[in-house]
Amino acid sequence: MSWTDERVETLKRMWAEGQSASQIAKELGGVTRNAVIGKVHRLGLSNRAPGGREDEDEAPVAAKPEPKPEPAGTTARAEPAPPRPAPERPVAAPSNVTPLPVRKPIVPAGQPLPPQPSANEISPEALASVREVEKRARRLTLMELTERTCKWPIGDPATDDFWFCGLPSLPGKPYCEAHVGVAFQPMSARRDRRR
DNA sequence: CCCTGATTCGC
């Protein structure tokens, strides 16, 4: 694979969007995150806009030759500060926490997450398991989610009482075992259960 | 251990 104009464009766009190098690499395919990072540096867009105003063009002449007294170890690193999807209070759900087919947590521009077929029926054990699991949830924030962490939302997004499960997700699935069990229910299964 | 970006250096 080579850096065609199109691929570079995708790289630029995603990098600007705050996507991580590994995410970009996966999107492009045929390259590693190292390749992406390397390219990013060669393109000279290493620091992403922290959300606020940033200088467009670089002042070529620096007045300060040596502004750093520290001998080593100092890292002038700019925080990414990814776009945070402010929780636009939808419907302040009461204490009634029973999200059945709720499957679409706010994931940072992730993949479509195709629906998985499942011959699962929601069992009392599964429900109990979920309750239990949610007590032990890692309580991750949006930014801490990865492809292998459960993205099941817990709590009320309109309050601080909100986080994501964060337990290890099943390979290829967005949720942990317990949450997959209640998330993916075929219509038929639900109907049958309503007996 | 999972992940992040930064840097180096042989190719």
Next chain:
DNA sequence: GCGAATCAGG
């Protein structure tokens, strides 16, 4: 120019 290996950090 490229990117694997490595580094430095969360």
